[in-house]
Amino acid sequence: MLKIENLHVSYGNIEALHGISLEVQEGEMVALLGANGAGKSTTLMSIMRLPPPEAPRVTSGSITCRGVDLLPVAPHLVVAKYGIGLVPEGRRVFGNLTVFENLKLATYARKDMEQVARDYERVFALFPRLADRKDQRVETLSGGEQQMLATGRAFMCGAKFILLDEPSMGLAPLLMQELFKVLKEVNRSGTTIFVVEQNANIALKYAHRAYLMEAGYIVREGAAKDMANKDEMKKAYLG
């Protein structure tokens, strides 16, 4: 579904990714692990084609979705046309809008109104708390609720492929488990998931496969079960 080959990416003159390659198959749940500053968010922002200065610039290599080159695609079309949704680092929900407005905004480019109606139901079923707080301004939600909203928003975009950047950040262990259960459930019902995590424990518990990044390189990849058992992984990333 998504294929990245030998991708070099820079912020200004500083290279952040030094030729990474990875692949996510349709229907998979894949984790991207690594320490602070390894380049995980940079990878996701490159896929979304967000423009500089906030996002990095691809200097060489390729990103394709179902064989189509994504590099020349505008960010809103990555979402609207290729069905790739990002739950960004730090959630980035619109605090000045209500919960419902945030969700509705995500349907901006969609024309399939019956499916939109079903997606609302699905989001409110997955996250009942959002339904209770439908008309509340998002600034006043708790961090966990904002994370649910950010995830729900990606579903409302109609994304068949969802990228998540550290969804467990700032969540209590119980809520973290709950969120990953939801992701797993969504994945089982056909959505492809690519999740960036520092919490390798939880990511490896739910993902099929994983990549490990260090300082702008992919240093290891494999089935989640095998990765969890590697000694160096245990030492560095698992409790």
Added chain:
Amino acid sequence: MDIQSFFQDVLNAFQWGSFYALIALGYTLVYGVLLLINFAHGDIFMVGAYIGFFVATFLLGTYAVHLPFHLPHLVIFVLTLVITMILTAGVGVTLERVAYRPLRRKGAGRLYIVITALMAGLILENGNLALLGASRKAFPTLIHDTVYTVAGVSFTNIRIVVILAALAVFLFLETIVRKTKIGMAMRAISFDRVAVPLMGIPIDTVIVFTFILGSSMAALAGVLFVSAYPVLEPYMGAMIGWKAFIAAVVGGIGDIRGAFIGGFLLGFIEIFVAAVFPSTFRDLISFGILLIFLSLKPTGIFGVARAQKI
């Protein structure tokens, strides 16, 4: 002050407030979306008035090239409004394209964009001066002043049209910004511009839409203004533009209700100060009042301090 002249002043204040509000809207919409103070906006009002002048005189058959038939004045007035709003929206969008978008793309600082806006305004003023000369133009009379008198208070039809237009515009814009998806997108951009494309929303389309709204409302104000006070000159947008900007800030810039309340507040202060003091004191005292007001409530009437983002 007797009761008749009091109501006279109230109506007058509403009319001036409507002009300020219609222009203040453009400042507030663009600021609300881009956090940019579009200092060229007062001159967009001027450009609107001039475009209105040429459209109206063309429709009246003043030029060698003209329509093969005559239109009633009321039809010409409505057509002038509509055509002028469309053409002026084009000017606003062009301004955004050539002046602001390139800077935005390069991630230029806000100071540079504001200075660009100031320069764009000066270019519009002086471009007009160079092209059309310094002589004033008189806007043709399309609506004949009809004076109605109700209970001793007299008012003209144009005054009523101005006030009703402002109210209609207010309801229209509130609905757009509150209820439609593009309105939500406008509000979302001001909060977090980077996250907006992640919702599948083309940012540039939303920004262009914002400039279309602001510029066409300035054009509406421009044509109505010269219908009431039919003199056109290149600098006519400068002072009224500044005043409308101040009105937008006093109302709480970024908020549509604020533009209206601020506009009407300024209209009322001006008219009632002029009713009490000599007319040369008008602007001094009005701005003094607004200054005191802002020092008491620096965010404006509807403004909220921008929440710190984490």
